Amino acid sequence: MDKCDAITTDINHNDQCFMGRLEKQREAEQISSMTNRDNEYTERISEENTGHTVTRTHIILGIILVIISNISYLGSNWLLKIFDIRATEVGSVRGFSQIIMFSLLYLREHRKTEEKTKMSCTSIVHLLAYGLLMSSCSFACLISISLMPIGDLIVLAFTSPAFTVFLAYLILKQELTLLKIFLSFTIIGGDILVVQPPFIFGHQNSQELIPTNFTDDDFISTEEVPGHNTNYFVGAGLCIGAALAASTAQIYSTKLSSIGVSNNILMLTAGTFNFLFSFAFIPIIPNRLLTGEGLSTNGYYILPLAAVLTIGAFWCVTLALDYLRDPTLVGMLRSTEILFSLITESIYDNCLPNPISLTGSTVVLICVCCMAVHDGLQRSVLETINRIKKEMQLERNNESDDEE
Template sequence: MLSDPVIDVEASDDSPGNAVSSPPLNPIHRFIASIPEKVPAFGILCALLGVTICVFQFIPYFIITIAKRYPFFGPPGSRLDLFLRCVSGTASLVTLYMAFRLMPLSDAMTLYMSSPVFVTIFAYFILKERITVVHVTTGTITIIGVFIICRPEFLFGHNKHHHKHHYEHRLIGIALSIGAAITSAYSLINLRKLKSTPVPVIVMWYSIAVVVIGNCVLPFLDRWVLPRDLYTWSLLVAIGAAGVVNQMFQTMAFQYESPGPISVTRSFNIVLAFIWEVAIFVEPIAWTSLLGAALITVSIVIIAINKTYKMGRRLVNLMLRKVLTKASKRYR
């Protein structure tokens, strides 16, 4: 496996992090732009997951699991699915963080958000769900969007100076982003099979898996590099805390709203990724990235509308059935 380029903890004056630090950028922007040069991808993973997730996720959910006497290892029939969910979820997180180092943020996030298409494929083979015309259409649109974002040189030519950061291993970043989308989709399939498993048990074991797997991978890649100053630690902890809050709000959203509208709102992450790339990293955005992101977003919206329509029909049919049942009982 090709690992990240070796980067010293102390960035030099001619490092890419400082090359982006033009006079119009303030010190905060300069610091954020230099984080990838100071802390390698797996160093960031170890720091924010080993500290933040352990504190904010594992400890509270461990206490809840013990207090409510949930089965610590999950129900007897779902332990393999719980294990696969933890491994696939961790793999998705690891590959996504590596992709952020090797390609533009917006492209990596767009490819990652194509996971609903892979969910459909896994649902067909694993859950034996039927594939419809909508699934085929959205899958085709997504593949076209991914192809455009990949920008193969035989169609679009080679533009080495498109980004201020030259991404030498961009193809590996693309593969990692798609891998993150696939493993994320497989993780969601396993979550659907864990309906009888208490949520605190799932989150607790996921937190353990992330810390254990992350620390097992680090020695093999020789990337055990931690931040040296409190400010960098605070930023990494803030990233982890934001991720924990994101999971909490997302879980609450699924309790009050159907998956369709939530999928649409999640696709807004693509828009935010483009905004952050321009505002913070001052990276130019290629028209191919915008077109590919637009196609993938359209696919996500179509899938969400289709799911919402199906759920609406089911609710209407259920309500009509109840009304007709009550009416028939009344006139008997």
């Protein structure tokens, strides 16, 4: 009788262990099935939102469009520098072109859209702030073109992600990670290597003062500064200010986009402020189109060409985002403009870049790329860690069942 009870107890124990393992196996299968369903649902929703599946053709076209935009932006800067086109002249033509073009696009969009976006007073203030900041950024960069090398200008302009990280944390309450902080300060370190301020790098050979487009015969200052002249540091300050303005404008753009404000309205507002700025700065930077001096024959051709290149570059980036559906990849590809600027600068000056400046530019390029992939990389790492934890937990459960 005791033997029968013992056998019955063993059988029941084995049945319980078997049922426990079977139940855990079912739980694992349910988790796997739920994960697959979530992935399929995410892919389906993504496809519905994007309107198309990103194919290899879309990827190739998107990459080509971003490269074209980089060349267009850079080409526009070089044309303005070589043919001495002033900031007020560019701003008036570019701003007027933006107003006409994006007004027509907005009217077309407004007719097709059934649901009209109603903007509150706060949103209108944000929209005006966006236009003011974008115009300030544009004019600061245009003025800097005649004050410093194009390569340095591009590198300093790409410091905006370093400011965006902290502004997004303060205003949008986005997560601030140690990696983002490290990359931001590393970008600033790269900029220091590019600019090479004399209080850090000591005295170097003085350079000749660069004429500006404020007047034909005057300079900002006749005081020489070791290493770089006064004009260079004024241009560097303007570029850093432009990067800060662009970062703040990006925050406002994110807020406005979240309530349904279209890119056409944003570009129309920025174009309007550009046009107004071109007249506000006339006492400081005379506009030869209005003062009667006139431009050279080449200048009349170059000015509208530069405006078309800039607007075309913007549209190339917009189309690239539509094709790729990946702002991270677009951001990384846009940063290759730093490389293009260094190459063109070397060809223009007929000499290799300064090793310290080249190192700083490379550091900025790498950090901008890392900043672009930061969120995706962090997400992948967390998913991998969670998957490993689940697998280890299942192994422990199986081992404990085997021991029983």
